[in-house]
Amino acid sequence: MILTYYSTDENGFANASLISLLANIIIQIAFVFVQNRNHTSKGRLFKEIMYVLSFSKPSVDTYRVVIGAEIEVGAVTDPKREMMYVKAIELFTEAIPGALIQTYVFLVGSNQTSAAVLSLIVSVFTAAFTATSISYDLDVDKLKRMQTP
Template sequence: MFIQLRPHRHNQDLLTEKILDVIRSTNVLRSAQAKYRFLDEFIYHIMRNKMKMGASQTSFAVKTHLVALTANEAGRIARSFPMVMMANATAAAAVDEFIMTYKALGELDREYAWFRPTLTAIATELMSAVAWGVKFRAYLGASVSAADALSDAYMINEFFMLGDTSIAKGLLAMVGANVAWQAIIVYVQTQGLKKKKWRTMLFEMLTVVTFVKPGIDAHRVASGAEQAPGAAFGPLAEMIYTKGGELAFEAIPGLVLQLVALLNTEEKSRIAIASILVSTASTALTATTMFWDWDTDPGNRKESADW
């Protein structure tokens, strides 16, 4: 469906025509369209995937049940999908939030077994194709982590230059501890790989020492990468362990140490303040994305419910 329809997203009439052709040629879609006349309108806006500010606010007002849902309301719901995808790391999590937000979609999901997997497949393609989705989140995470590492390196040098070796060594130890933790994660993750074990380990170690691993991990999770054969854990678990170590070993203690140093200094350096702000942003981004991604993952919620 995605391959047939997505190329026509900029031509409204042609896209509408192609959607109707797909619905007519697919049994399950044809029967659903006969019962719910809004299906073509819903698919149309999902495929266009136009980011429109304010779309979520108007769509949240749609509380209509499935039997009474109009084409206009279905279109308003579908137009909120890009914002939902932007807030989630995986297509499955985005679709899960999307369906749980609207009564009509929840009822449609319960009625048709194909509805959720179809939306998830489309969302996976969209998240890997649009510039503001996977790429934005991955590059933002990598940029903030790299900026934090550079600011820490600069401040370590500054503290050494000022003769405050205890603070400098403390920050250096924290950065080293974080790098060591990520290296351990890489080692454990790659030990059981069936193919290209050493090549993969070398590449992963390179991402660790260049401080871009958080961004790489975010990209893998957001693009729906599968767990490699023989790997110790999946992309989401790897990202959580990496971010957890970054918070525990570097981000939080490093931020506290820099704050203590700043408070004990009479002249407040603008560069030191900027470094603290960067560290604060990195800590906030790491913490929120880590807990959000883990908590909103449908698989984790199902496992918790089963337990």
């Protein structure tokens, strides 16, 4: 939608979308620094930053959770919590702002095409799915279940 906003001369909305995307990347990189600050290998930090920049960090985190990877030496949190934190960062810095921007543009802007409607629907459902999966992950977490049955 960013390119569409630029092509329809709605630069403010395109810039707002880019800012939310950049905020997501910057906060995820900051989280990667915190998560790996005590790690002995600097190659690990570089790899994690590359996952963020290539937008594959959620997939890598999910893979680690699926294979049952343990918390690494020097890491701040375990892979499951890392995955939930990354999802939350994406939700609050990109998914929700993006859906709000698209909704506003759809309601007051000139871009009311079927592609805009589809993009808005996908954005809203993606944000809802992400929020639901974070809640589910917390609900089925063994440690959380022992603390709050």
